[in-house]
Amino acid sequence: MEIFKYKDYEDYVKSQIEGNLKKIDKIKEKNIAYVKPETITQIVKRMPDAKRVLCHGTRNAKEQLYFQKHLSDAFIIGSEISTNAEEFPMTIEHDFNMVKEEWINSFDIVYSNSFDHSITPFETLEVWRDQLNDSGRLFLEHTVQKKNHVSNKTDPLKIEKQELIDMIDKVDMNIVEEFRGREKGYVLVCEKK
Numbered sequence: 001m002e003i004f005k006y007k008d009y010e011d012y013v014k015s016q017i018e019g020n021l022k023k024i025d026k027i028k029e030k031n032i033a034y035v036k037p038e039t040i041t042q043i044v045k046r047m048p049d050a051k052r053v054l055c056h057g058t059r060n061a062k063e064q065l066y067f068q069k070h071l072s073d074a075f076i077i078g079s080e081i082s083t084n085a086e087e088f089p090m091t092i093e094h095d096f097n098m099v100k101e102e103w104i105n106s107f108d109i110v111y112s113n114s115f116d117h118s119i120t121p122f123e124t125l126e127v128w129r130d131q132l133n134d135s136g137r138l139f140l141e142h143t144v145q146k147k148n149h150v151s152n153k154t155d156p157l158k159i160e161k162q163e164l165i166d167m168i169d170k171v172d173m174n175i176v177e178e179f180r181g182r183e184k185g186y187v188l189v190c191e192k193k
Contacts, residue, residue, distance in 0.1 A: 001163050003119060004156035012119050012156070013081060013095065019154035020059060020082035034059070034113055035141070039181050040066035043111060043139050046177070046189065050074055050108035054131055056096035057081070057114025061088035067109075074108075081117075097124045103131045113141035113181070115164075116155045125171045132192060138173065140164075143185040164188070 006012040040063065044050070051074050055063040058078035067076050068090070078091045079100075085093035094100060096112070097120050110128050118124040128138055142164060151158040159167075168175055168190055177189040 001121070001160070002151040002158040003121070004151040004153060006119070006153075006156070009119075015153040016117060017082045020080070021084065024060065024082075024084065035063045035066065036181070037066050039113075039141060039187060040070065040111075042179055042187070043067075043109060044070040047109050047137060052107045052133075053077070053109040053111070054079070054103065054107045056110070056112035056128070057117055058088070058091055061091050063111060063113075064090040067111075097127065099127055099130070105130065105133050107131050107133060108136045109139060110136065111139040111141070113143075113185075115140060115142060116157045116159070118157050121157055121159065122167060122171065125167060125173070129171055129173055129190075129192060134192070136191070137176070138190040139187055140168075140190060141181040141185055141187045143181075161186070 006015065050071055053067050053071065053074055053076040055078040058064060058080050061078055064076045064078045076090050079094040079096050080091050081093065081095045083093065085091045097118055110131050132138060144161065149158055165175060168188065172193045173190040174193055175188050175190055179187050181187040
């Protein structure tokens, strides 16, 4: 595991915002998303009665919009660290590495494909675990990186699959299932022990 070394927390936030704003025009122009609709469909198949959904690192709210198509009566919210977060539906500006008291023990589904943006991966998994209600599930989508991939200012966390699996166990969560996510990726379905 590697974590990019920032000067300080403010440098991390600044780098994440700059990275987001750099990509957002391209994403808007091409109407693309890093989440695939099929991934959300697979999640909803596993949790069809979900009433509260939280997505982390959502950039342009595609995750929330895909969930809304399937779970029209659910409360769905996304977090995004960037200053443009509130330009997008169902999105608030928030650093997903940090505790938000009103989200503790609150969600049926917590989903993210942005774990590689974490600077405190162990603590971030604890935060996400604590956001789950007693029957909630964390759907953690991760892409297998190229061999020469290094952590950088935009994607500070480089973590191998086995390291991630071990970390999930250490934060008192079980992996109950794994399924295919986006190309070269997988989704780990986790629950509290």
